[in-house]
Amino acid sequence: MNHTDRIAIECEINGIPFQLSIMPGMPLSELLREQGLLSVKQGCCVGECGACTVLVDGTAIDSCLFLAAWAEGKHIRTLEGESVGGHLSHVQMAYAKSGAVQCGFCTPGLIMATTAMLAKPRNQPLTILEIRRGLAGNLCRCTGYQMIVDTVQRCEEQK
Missing domain, CATH: 3.10.20.30 (Beta-grasp domain)
Structure with a gap:
């Protein structure tokens, strides 16, 4: 070849x-x-x-x-596959409503990482440490990450 x-x-x-x-x-x-x-x-x-x-x-x-x-x-x-019939997923809505995004460059990756994290079966809510570890591979230069962690917690509560 x-x-x-x-x-x-x-x-x-x-x-x-x-x-x-x-x-x-x-x-x-x-x-x-x-x-x-x-x-x-x-x-x-x-x-x-x-x-x-x-x-x-x-x-x-x-x-x-x-x-x-x-x-x-x-x-x-x-x-692009998260929006169904023109409706945002609950994770997309949570990020949009929470102010956890600023410039938006990292947002798609964070939403996809969050979606995967929340899809895993669990018996108890994610801890802050688990959320931080789950998002550790996603860098954001604009936020202080706390709003992102808070958003993931809200997403989990709304599941």
């Missing part, structure tokens, strides 16, 4: 089946942005900032580190 050979993959993105031709080393973040899913930000491109966080089979991942080829047969969800 030379560097111009493409490979075919099939995956589901935001509930829609896709058949795609990709370069073998292409990051998932690049593939998603090529599909017009611009909520997937390209921040650091080395897995440090979390701006590219998406869900792959329900798990929050940094899509800049996840090869598009690994998406074969996977279910991928981006922020």
Whole structure:
């Protein structure tokens, strides 16, 4: 295989089946942005900032580190997939109402990380430490994080 050979993959993105031709080393973040899913930000491109966080089979991942080829047969969800029928998800609404966002660059990644964290079955509410650990891979330069932690707690109460 030379560097111009493409490979075919099939995956589901935001509930829609896709058949795609990709370069073998292409990051998932690049593939998603090529599909017009611009909520997937390209921040650091080395897995440090979390701006590219998406869900792959329900798990929050940094899509800049996840090869598009690994998406074969996977279910991928981006922020665009969170709004159903023009209605925001409860996590999106909580972030919008709480003032936990400022410039918005990190917001899609934080919402996707929060969505994955809240989807895990639990017998008791998340502690502040668990929330902080769950969001540790998502950097925000504008907030002091406390409003974000408070928002996650409110989301959990509203589940």
